[in-house]
Amino acid sequence: MENHSTATVRQPLILGNKTYHQISEDIARPIEGKASKLFKVVFVISVLLALWGVGCFAYTIGTGIGVWGNNKSVGWAWDITNFVWWVGIGHAGTLISAVLLLFRQRWRMSINRSAEAMTIFAVICAALFPVMHMGRVWVAYWVFPLPNQFGSLWVNFNSPLLWDVFAISTYFTVSLVFWYTGLIPDFATIRDRQMKPRMQRIYNILSFGWSGSAKQWSRFEEVSLVLAGLSTPLVLSVHTIVSMDFATSVIPGWHTTIFPPYFVAGAIFSGFAMVLTLLIIMRKVLNLEDYITIQHIELMNKIIIVTGSIVGVAYLTELFTSWYSGVEYEQYAFLNRATGPYWWSNWSMMTCNVITPQLFWFKKIRTSLVATFIISIFVNIGMWFERFVIIVTSLHRDYLPSSWTMFHPTFVDVGIFIGTIGIFFTCFLIFSRTFPVIALSELKTILKTTSENPKQPHH
Amino acid sequence: MSNKVIYGVFDDEEVLLTSAKALRSKGVRIKDVFSPFPIHGLDPVIGIKPTRLSNAAFFYGMFGTATAIWMTWYMLISDWPMNIGGKPNANWIENMPAFIPVTFELTVFCAAHGMVLSYLLVNKLYPGRKPHNPDLRSTDDKFIMEIQSSENKRVSEDEILSTLRSTGAIEINQKDLK
Numbered sequence: 001m002e003n004h005s006t007a008t009v010r011q012p013l014i015l016g017n018k019t020y021h022q023i024s025e026d027i028a029r030p031i032e033g034k035a036s037k038l039f040k041v042v043f044v045i046s047v048l049l050a051l052w053g054v055g056c057f058a059y060t061i062g063t064g065i066g067v068w069g070n071n072k073s074v075g076w077a078w079d080i081t082n083f084v085w086w087v088g089i090g091h092a093g094t095l096i097s098a099v100l101l102l103f104r105q106r107w108r109m110s111i112n113r114s115a116e117a118m119t120i121f122a123v124i125c126a127a128l129f130p131v132m133h134m135g136r137v138w139v140a141y142w143v144f145p146l147p148n149q150f151g152s153l154w155v156n157f158n159s160p161l162l163w164d165v166f167a168i169s170t171y172f173t174v175s176l177v178f179w180y181t182g183l184i185p186d187f188a189t190i191r192d193r194q195m196k197p198r199m200q201r202i203y204n205i206l207s208f209g210w211s212g213s214a215k216q217w218s219r220f221e222e223v224s225l226v227l228a229g230l231s232t233p234l235v236l237s238v239h240t241i242v243s244m245d246f247a248t249s250v251i252p253g254w255h256t257t258i259f260p261p262y263f264v265a266g267a268i269f270s271g272f273a274m275v276l277t278l279l280i281i282m283r284k285v286l287n288l289e290d291y292i293t294i295q296h297i298e299l300m301n302k303i304i305i306v307t308g309s310i311v312g313v314a315y316l317t318e319l320f321t322s323w324y325s326g327v328e329y330e331q332y333a334f335l336n337r338a339t340g341p342y343w344w345s346n347w348s349m350m351t352c353n354v355i356t357p358q359l360f361w362f363k364k365i366r367t368s369l370v371a372t373f374i375i376s377i378f379v380n381i382g383m384w385f386e387r388f389v390i391i392v393t394s395l396h397r398d399y400l401p402s403s404w405t406m407f408h409p410t411f412v413d414v415g416i417f418i419g420t421i422g423i424f425f426t427c428f429l430i431f432s433r434t435f436p437v438i439a440l441s442e443l444k445t446i447l448k449t450t451s452e453n454p455k456q457p458h459h
Numbered sequence: 460m461s462n463k464v465i466y467g468v469f470d471d472e473e474v475l476l477t478s479a480k481a482l483r484s485k486g487v488r489i490k491d492v493f494s495p496f497p498i499h500g501l502d503p504v505i506g507i508k509p510t511r512l513s514n515a516a517f518f519y520g521m522f523g524t525a526t527a528i529w530m531t532w533y534m535l536i537s538d539w540p541m542n543i544g545g546k547p548n549a550n551w552i553e554n555m556p557a558f559i560p561v562t563f564e565l566t567v568f569c570a571a572h573g574m575v576l577s578y579l580l581v582n583k584l585y586p587g588r589k590p591h592n593p594d595l596r597s598t599d600d601k602f603i604m605e606i607q608s609s610e611n612k613r614v615s616e617d618e619i620l621s622t623l624r625s626t627g628a629i630e631i632n633q634k635d636l637k
Contacts, residue, residue: 020495020600145534154534158543163560170568177575184584185598189495192595208579209588212598216582217497219510223578226513227571234567241560441496 013107013450015290020444024189027440030286030433031190046425053419056412065135067412074395074407079129081387082417086126087242088383091235092271093119094175098231106450107299109442110291114282115275116179121427123172125420160244167241171234178227184210186436239267253333253394262314266383269307272300273379280373282432291438294367301366308357315354337393341406345385352382466593467604467623468630472498475602478626479504485622487614490605493597516574523569527562
């Protein structure tokens, strides 16, 4: 096509001399092939971690949340830290699939499928924490607006915690259907390959009988676009509402208007770090280096610089505002963060979130897989500490010095957190061997314009 | 004349598009096209009207908004009014700022799910449905044009076949319909 530019300024997004058929082959290979020994080892470890977490869950439900380290002053601790951390990680998936779709960024096509899978699994892990924190999980359905007989009153629509119920359930279900509508045509490609009858039957069910007729495709494109348009404000609203759990309270260090944008930027920042952690391993293990290229890694690193810098500026703004406000409680909250008994968590957060991402200004570092992987781990850790700092340091020294205390996690707190990491990786590993990990039908649409040999991508 | 269906197989979407245009200029009706990915610019050529799914999504969204407004009004203002944190709750409009998040989420929820359900419904997609693409390769790397002879009484079958051949079909298959 003449009107499509074949400019040489942009590097190809798909390396190697690929054909449409080759793309199907490369992406079906992990599904049809046998699992390697390394995969089995990692899978067993993940399942064991998940089971350890399930055991800790069971212990919590059976005994009560007294088995956690939470106390009268620090009523929210690891549970909500982990909840916000996981939800934040999920946000990168939606950002990649929805926002980058609206901005017509073609490089999203190699990574959106796995990033969205990450979103789904991360939100599942996140949702476990507030449900556990209810204590009586068997009445968790009381958070829904059900008739009076179930409780004594209707739910409170003034409460940010209820907003969260609506936000997280909408976010989870909409992300799920967005992901699945994209998966249907790709499942059909897997189905139509000659494979074992039992496998064929499974993919037949998963592909919902997709045939790829012109009408189906025309509706598919419309649905993808509108879902992207709906998901974009949705993802911003979700973390805004999560931040309002804190911001609408009167706790020093929480009661600030900067929270919504600061939380959203932090969420995208941590989410991209997790995407990088996962994809750097996945591209290697599943031989997808031609599709998830160094250029993809570099582009994601650039987003990390942007969001990481926004987070850094937000930290400084918070500090300035607390000083400039003249409110001594607010000032003390920030002084206590930096120099109090939790100084180490504050400085870990500052180092991991403000300093390390700035290394990506060097091209050598942002195009290096090893460096990117290490920094992505740092960001994951830093963003966990950010939530820990916000939650625990603000609560452990409240308005009444006689109730000042420290928070010490118990083995159950640690076990549940490790357990969710196990659940997350178990799900992701299953996904990587049973689902088409790259949106192959979407990728085929850009083959002609972005492959290494654009003039004649096939024959 | 027997009722036949002709499948023109192509291995490039742009070749198929030019072929479809050539056939249409001769007055041939193209029943459908099966492809591994959307072919841009094909819909107007083979006479597919733009979908109205996004209009439907708008109305589902409006339904969500209305539901949320009714729900917050009924539960917190009318049925069991509560004074929470001294926030004004005498009427809905004074309490409305606190209801915005729920209203927004319910709007998105209804628009997205309503649209996806309608999409599955009109596309007849559900678990267990038998796929009806004529060739397994059409979800991999082949583009297949379906022409039914009963719909094309005025153009001879030979002409359709020769046009397909001359415009780049790599393979032509025919099947008799009962």
